[in-house]
Amino acid sequence: MSENIQQKIEQLRKDLHQHNENYYLLDTPTISDYEFDLLLQELQGLEAQYPEFHDENSPTMRVGGGITKVFPTIQHKFRMYSLDNSYDFNDLEEWEKRIIKTINDPVEFVAELKYDGASISILYTDGKLTQAVTRGDGFQGDEITPNIRTISDIPLTLKGDFPNHFFMRGEIYLTRKNFDKINTQREEEGLDPFMNPRNTASGSLKMQDSAEVRKRGLSSVLYQFVSEETSVETHWELLEKAKSWGFKTSQQAKLCKTLNDVKEFISFWDVERHTLPFEIDGIVLKVNSLQQQRQLGYTAKSPRWAMAYKFKAEKVETELQSVSYQVGRTGAITPVANLKPVLLAGTIVKRASLHNEDIIKKLDLHENDFVYVEKGGEIIPKIVGVNTEKRTLDNREIEYIKHCPECGTELVKVEDQAIHFCPNELHCPPQVIGRMIHYVSRKALNIENLGSETIEQLYKEKLIENPADLYVLTKEQLLPLERMAEKSAQNIISGVEKSKEIPFEKVLYGIGIKHVGETVAKKLVKNFSTIEELKSATIEELCQVEDIGTKIAISIVDFFQNPENVLMIERLKSYGVQLEKGENNHELLSDILENKTFLFTGKLSLFTREQAEEMVEKHGGKNISAVSKNLNYLVVGEKAGSKLKKAQDIGTIVILDEQEFLDLIEKQ
Incomplete structure (x- = not known):
């Protein structure tokens, strides 16, 4: 019986490998996708039932599903050279x-x-x-x-x-x-x-x-x-x-x-x-x-x-018809050149990025100029020059706008940068919509069935203006929206309800504090267990957190000084959104590192710093941000500098390389 099962599994593998080759390499498929999937499902079932016949090169391995936290570094037996x-x-x-x-x-x-x-x-x-x-x-x-x-x-x-x-x-x-x-x-x-x-x-x-x-x-x-x-x-x-x-x-x-x-x-x-x-x-x-x-x-x-x-980057000449301005989620203004359509690198180009005011000035761009456009691997081509010989006296110099094209608010220019911002972040339509799209995105609250089009509809119908508004939406409000059926409306309501289980660090990232990305949000939650603690933190206290400088600290303090943001946070809290560190956020795998402190320095190759710090916490240890007598272990990557020297001077700190750190954990 066992021998027959093994033969059946091996035959299925052989057939699937051949069908895969027919489809992808020979471009001559002999069965339909549906028939292929049925064979694959049969093989998956047999492999699950008879794990003794496991083969890491089975066609079922193409489906994926394994999680790799750390990619090992491997020496090439034969060097991979670059080409002249x-x-x-x-x-x-x-x-x-x-x-x-x-x-x-x-x-x-x-x-x-x-x-x-x-x-x-x-x-x-x-x-x-x-x-x-x-x-x-x-x-x-x-x-x-x-x-x-x-x-x-x-x-x-x-x-x-x-x-x-x-x-x-x-x-x-x-x-x-x-x-x-x-x-x-x-x-x-x-x-x-x-x-x-x-x-x-x-x-x-x-x-x-x-x-x-x-x-x-x-x-x-x-x-x-x-x-x-x-x-x-x-x-x-x-x-x-x-x-x-x-x-x-x-x-x-x-x-x-x-x-x-x-x-x-x-x-x-x-x-x-x-x-x-x-x-x-x-x-x-x-x-x-x-x-x-x-x-x-x-x-x-x-x-x-x-x-x-x-190949040289392709370049064509065409006429600049106008310059328009886009407002991003953070309020940053991006000028875009609208061009007379022209064929470039196999596609019709109608727009080109101008990036900022400095680029416009550097190009000395005038209305109705004939410009040279290049496409060098980017989605939106760029203007690389102007044919000044075709310029007439009627062509006026392009002047950068002074007010937001969406809400009319006077723009603010960032010191020492070429970027202009619209400061009306809570009421400028593209910023409000962008912030809401960010809040429901996969890396933040991950609210399914709420795509950008639905968010725009909800905003235009005056149903939402900040994340807290999502939690009071009703099915009756959703059903009149375009292309909204009963099931879709219910899925949105269910998705919003499910988002109340999302952990604090993702909520903090999702509410869209300027300069607070995923990594910064995680570090903040490690140091401030609740939104109240974060709200009360001073610039000095925030700067004590690793990787948080004055710029981020000021942004956080400014956020909580705005009464509208404070009200939104209070509403989110009242609706049951997670705004404090949960009990299970850092479920321990072991206590092998209990009461031990760690710091990572230099360029890490076996894992990222974030992954390393997570491993420490999962095994009961604590990450600290500076070399001192309170540090037990310093884990060093390539080009470790002053922290390594300071640890050596103290003398009591154990210095490990990356592999030794992994070995320490695996002793459990």
């Missing part, structure tokens, strides 16, 4: 001359698209994905194996005549479609959109919850086989081999016999790159012969046998 860049064909010709001078033989090249993503190194042992490590500094990176397993086009098991032990290097990236999908969802949740696919892909790889990584819809392209030995003679053969083993390699890669072939390839993709479903920022060129690669070797930072040709 070139920006014109003259650079490439000089590079070819240097190569020929060294090897004194004809040379051919492999040209590949330079995907704009995050580099990864994946170890395969006996045909199974064993470990995945980020590039890091090239010498060492973070192990993110569970997250990489969730990416559908990275094979978990290989087929064919693969070597027993090797690394595949490649790029993790986001398609334009998935990037837009993520940003649409973030905007619905009242969060700022991500700026570009590259940084979003890189940040996604370091998320702690692998199930959340799965939702991001990351893709991969593998382009470099790395091992101590290989049975083939060229890089092109290795790419073909990799394809046969199940890896997704670049479909656009080309074997170029001459540098002229390379130039044609570059010229083609410089134009056609905008038709691709993903972003590239250049072309990577590699000497094809592995023997020639070995002869050429490396400089201190780059292989001599490879070069990255970077």
Whole structure:
């Protein structure tokens, strides 16, 4: 019976791996998504029932769900070098001359698209994905194996005549479609959109919850086989081999016999790159012969046998039609150039960011100027210059506005900065709406079914003006709203009610005190157990809290000096919102660090400072903010400075590195 179950599980795994390859690599699916999901559910059920047949490379591992609090730092067995860049064909010709001078033989090249993503190194042992490590500094990176397993086009098991032990290097990236999908969802949740696919892909790889990584819809392209030995003679053969083993390699890669072939390839993709479903920022060129690669070797930072040709940022000329001004959640004013529509980098551009008054003055911008617009990896393009030859005497200089475009309040300019603010934070419509969207967002009160559109509707109908108003909403008030059904209205009421369980630190972050982000809110709650204690704190007392300076302290004091804010807090308290530290906020895992004090200094690589401090508290210890005789342990990362010296001078403080700190906890 047990043997039959094992055979059934192994057959399901084999079938699912093949279906996955058909869909993601061969683009020839043989079953529907529904049928695939049924097979996956069957396998999940069997694996749950028979855990003795667990396999970390089962297709079910792609679903994710594991939480990784700390990403271990791993040394790369083979260093991950960076590439030298070139920006014109003259650079490439000089590079070819240097190569020929060294090897004194004809040379051919492999040209590949330079995907704009995050580099990864994946170890395969006996045909199974064993470990995945980020590039890091090239010498060492973070192990993110569970997250990489969730990416559908990275094979978990290989087929064919693969070597027993090797690394595949490649790029993790986001398609334009998935990037837009993520940003649409973030905007619905009242969060700022991500700026570009590259940084979003890189940040996604370091998320702690692998199930959340799965939702991001990351893709991969593998382009470099790395091992101590290989049975083939060229890089092109290795790419073909990799394809046969199940890896997704670049479909656009080309074997170029001459540098002229390379130039044609570059010229083609410089134009056609905008038709691709993903972003590239250049072309990577590699000497094809592995023997020639070995002869050429490396400089201190780059292989001599490879070069990255970077595309220049595209620039077009168009007419400035007007300048409008946007008001953000915090009251910051952002000027935006409204342009005569023009095609740039494959999309029609109608707007460009001007950032602030200083940029407008630096450009010497006039009405109806003809401007040069560039798109360099940002969502909103920017103006990089003005064609003054087309300017007429009628073109008047752009004057920055003096009053808020939304509420008419006189603007305030921040000292030593180029930023203007509208000070009417409690009644300026975009600020009120932005603050409400922030309050209900996932990282704050996490009130489901209350997206930005619903918040705007509620505000326009004069049903809400501050967070406390949410707690007196009724179903009868919601039902008349556009696209609001009975179930939707009830879900909102239920979501608001559920938000009363959200802990104090998230509420404090959610109420939107200027300069109080997630981390600052947590530190404040550690030092002030109730909102009343925080309200009564002086600037001096606030500055005693680690990482809180005068600027944040003044902002907190100013917040509580406003009677409207005080009234809102009183109302929130009366409605049952958590405004004091709960009993279970710091449930202990052990008391192994009881009565021990800790301080972390230097650049930490095994965990963040916030994660470290949480570990201390979870095991009964206490974090303090300064080196003194009251400190028991100083945990030091790279480039530890004055705190380490002071601890050494005191002499009684135990100094640990990061691993020794983890070992201390694991003694329990």
